[in-house]
Amino acid sequence: MPMTMAEQILARASGRARVTPDEVVVARVDLAMSHENADLVRKAFFEIGVDKVWDPDRIVIIFDHRIPAESERTAATHKAVREFVAAQGIRAFYDVGRGGICHQVLAERGHVSPGMVVVGTDSHTTTHGAFGAFATGIGATEMAGVWAEGELWFKVPSTLRIEVEGALGPFVSAKDLILYIIGQLGSDGADYRAVEFDGSAVRTMTVASRMTLANLSMEMGAKAAFTPVDQTLIEFLEQRVRGPIDVVTPDSGAHYERVIHINAGSELTEPQVACPHSVDNVRPVSTLEDIEVHQAVLGSCTNGRLEDFKVAAGILAGQRVHPRVRLLAIPASQQVYLDAMREGYLTTLVEAGAIINPPGCGPCVGVHQGILSAGENCISTTNRNFIGRMGSKDSNVYLASPAVVAASAIAGHIANPARVAEEVFV
Amino acid sequence: MSSILKGRIAPVLPDNIDTDIIYPGRYLNITDREKTTEHLFELAYPELRARIQPGDILVAGRNFGCGSSREQAAAAVKFAGLSAVIASSFARIFYRNAINLGLPLMVSPETVARAAEGDELEIDPARGVVHNRTRNESYTAAPLDPRAIELIEAGGLVPYLKRKHAKQPEQLAHV
Numbered sequence: 001m002p003m004t005m006a007e008q009i010l011a012r013a014s015g016r017a018r019v020t021p022d023e024v025v026v027a028r029v030d031l032a033m034s035h036e037n038a039d040l041v042r043k044a045f046f047e048i049g050v051d052k053v054w055d056p057d058r059i060v061i062i063f064d065h066r067i068p069a070e071s072e073r074t075a076a077t078h079k080a081v082r083e084f085v086a087a088q089g090i091r092a093f094y095d096v097g098r099g100g101i102c103h104q105v106l107a108e109r110g111h112v113s114p115g116m117v118v119v120g121t122d123s124h125t126t127t128h129g130a131f132g133a134f135a136t137g138i139g140a141t142e143m144a145g146v147w148a149e150g151e152l153w154f155k156v157p158s159t160l161r162i163e164v165e166g167a168l169g170p171f172v173s174a175k176d177l178i179l180y181i182i183g184q185l186g187s188d189g190a191d192y193r194a195v196e197f198d199g200s201a202v203r204t205m206t207v208a209s210r211m212t213l214a215n216l217s218m219e220m221g222a223k224a225a226f227t228p229v230d231q232t233l234i235e236f237l238e239q240r241v242r243g244p245i246d247v248v249t250p251d252s253g254a255h256y257e258r259v260i261h262i263n264a265g266s267e268l269t270e271p272q273v274a275c276p277h278s279v280d281n282v283r284p285v286s287t288l289e290d291i292e293v294h295q296a297v298l299g300s301c302t303n304g305r306l307e308d309f310k311v312a313a314g315i316l317a318g319q320r321v322h323p324r325v326r327l328l329a330i331p332a333s334q335q336v337y338l339d340a341m342r343e344g345y346l347t348t349l350v351e352a353g354a355i356i357n358p359p360g361c362g363p364c365v366g367v368h369q370g371i372l373s374a375g376e377n378c379i380s381t382t383n384r385n386f387i388g389r390m391g392s393k394d395s396n397v398y399l400a401s402p403a404v405v406a407a408s409a410i411a412g413h414i415a416n417p418a419r420v421a422e423e424v425f426v
Numbered sequence: 427m428s429s430i431l432k433g434r435i436a437p438v439l440p441d442n443i444d445t446d447i448i449y450p451g452r453y454l455n456i457t458d459r460e461k462t463t464e465h466l467f468e469l470a471y472p473e474l475r476a477r478i479q480p481g482d483i484l485v486a487g488r489n490f491g492c493g494s495s496r497e498q499a500a501a502a503v504k505f506a507g508l509s510a511v512i513a514s515s516f517a518r519i520f521y522r523n524a525i526n527l528g529l530p531l532m533v534s535p536e537t538v539a540r541a542a543e544g545d546e547l548e549i550d551p552a553r554g555v556v557h558n559r560t561r562n563e564s565y566t567a568a569p570l571d572p573r574a575i576e577l578i579e580a581g582g583l584v585p586y587l588k589r590k591h592a593k594q595p596e597q598l599a600h601v
Contacts, residue, residue: 139523145583223518
């Protein structure tokens with residue numbers, strides 16, 4: 001019986017020859033990741049009455065949501081987690097200044113490889129489907145159970161297959177593609193399902209761009225999302241992962257709930273923007289160019305990687321950020337920070353008038369380092385635009401690609417990077 | 427669940443109530459579950475918490491709880507005294523979080539379509555039936571999975587695992 005990616009991985013992790021959608025299996029967990037909410041997990045873990053985690057080498061903890069600590073309350077949770085990590089012998093702990101955003105750090109440090117079952121107490125854990133892992137977000141109490149037992153029950157999801165053919169146009173990126181798909185399918189269009197992306201447009205993408213696809217699949221409800229395990233990925237992993245790489249690919253003839261075909265060249269002719277206050281409220285950028293911008297954000301687990309900084313720096317080189325706009329640039333990790341510094345992208349951004357925030361979640365989750373006031377509009381490469389997400393309930397967040405954010409920062413209103421480039425170069 | 431849940435419908439909410447609406451991100455460093463309730467619906471519906479009475483049932487449209495994995499969202503609903511949530515559909519992480527905290531959830535678009543604040547409901551989670559006593563109408567719901575019922579009856583995943591781990595030495599003694 002041919003199986004999808006999700007079915008194969010869950011079958012193997014639960015010791016079965018095959019599984020089918022809707023079946024409930026108990027799967028062993030290969031990697032359990034948490035950020036600051038490890039403090040919540042820790043509390044629930046001790047309530048269970050277990051002293052030691054099942055396997056300290058399969059737990060990764062990365063501080064990213066509030067770094068450096070913005071309040072005494074946060075400082076206390078950080079301290080409690082540090083003490084827990086030391087007491088339990090958890091070696092993969094990335095403290096302030098050592099890591100960055102959890103999903104970026106897991107990828108860079110080679111924690112994830114194809115065929116793994118990865119759970120994280122962060123909804124954007126779907127990102128790791130870009131490495132061929134079944135990776136999904138869970139809550140803190142459930143993670144406490146994983147820390148105690150090393151396994152978790154899953155309902156085997158059915159799979160949507162999304163095949164994207166053709167080439168993405170100039171200034172059209174993976175972010176635009178996934179926003180377009182979410183706009184078509186709706187914010188619950190992939191609820192409880194796995195998604196497999198494939199097609200020439202996906203296979204020609206960098207690993208960083210594939211992470212953007214898998215990451216934002218969460219915003220249409222996906223339980224897990226996969227991009228191909230191909231030569232591009234294997235080369236990326238060979239530089240980072242210890243041990244052999246298991247090439248997991250979906251069986252030919254596997255059953256899909258639905259196969260969606262997208263022609264990137266003809267359907268996606270310009271950048272896309274998700275308008276307030278839901279990620280599926282997606283419109284082409286050219287219909288939004290009269291919207292004033294007060295803050296522009298480049299960063300997050302969705303779009304804070306080196307290629308994103310390269311695109312933004314390319315547009316901002318020799319330009320000035322509009323006087324009305326604050327441009328916040330947030331490298332997704334210490335490594336991205338260093339690389340962007342060495343490449344000169346940070347110099348370009350700072351010269352244009354950007355402020356560089358430390359590698360973390362910062363304004364994306366609306367806790368510090370860039371809160372919006374009532375009546376302000378923000379164009380952002382982040383992943384959610386819910387009411388009050390980045391500050392006041394009367395502020396507005398528009399989600400877009402790094403190119404659109406950079407162009408809008410210069411223009412002072414939402415702008416099509418193709419048009420800004422024309423004005424700059426003509 | 428052997429028991430029938432009874433309660434009054436609290437305010438009826440629309441589709442796509444996300445986790446930032448339920449529990450704003452700025453309060454994620456609060457790790458006492460009972461304290462989370464102070465910020466339930468704080469930004470988007472600040473007046474709503476005052477209209478919730480202990481034992482009420484929250485009713486909402488599609489995709490309730492979409493967004494973040496933050497468990498505080500489910501905790502805030504539970505510790506505000508709401509006895510259950512009925513929605514047309516739930517986002518999956520919220521669904522699991524609620525069950526793991528011992529908060530019953532029912533999927534029943536029929537109930538939602540006919541619900542009004544103040545209506546008295548009776549829910550049979552195992553059979554998947556919701557009766558609106560005010561309107562004298564019955565609706566079908568997806569029956570709760572036996573595994574979910576077991577967790578809810580135990581009071582959530584933590585008490586369930588606590589009992590399980592406490593039992594283990596005893597079981598070994600009998601081997």
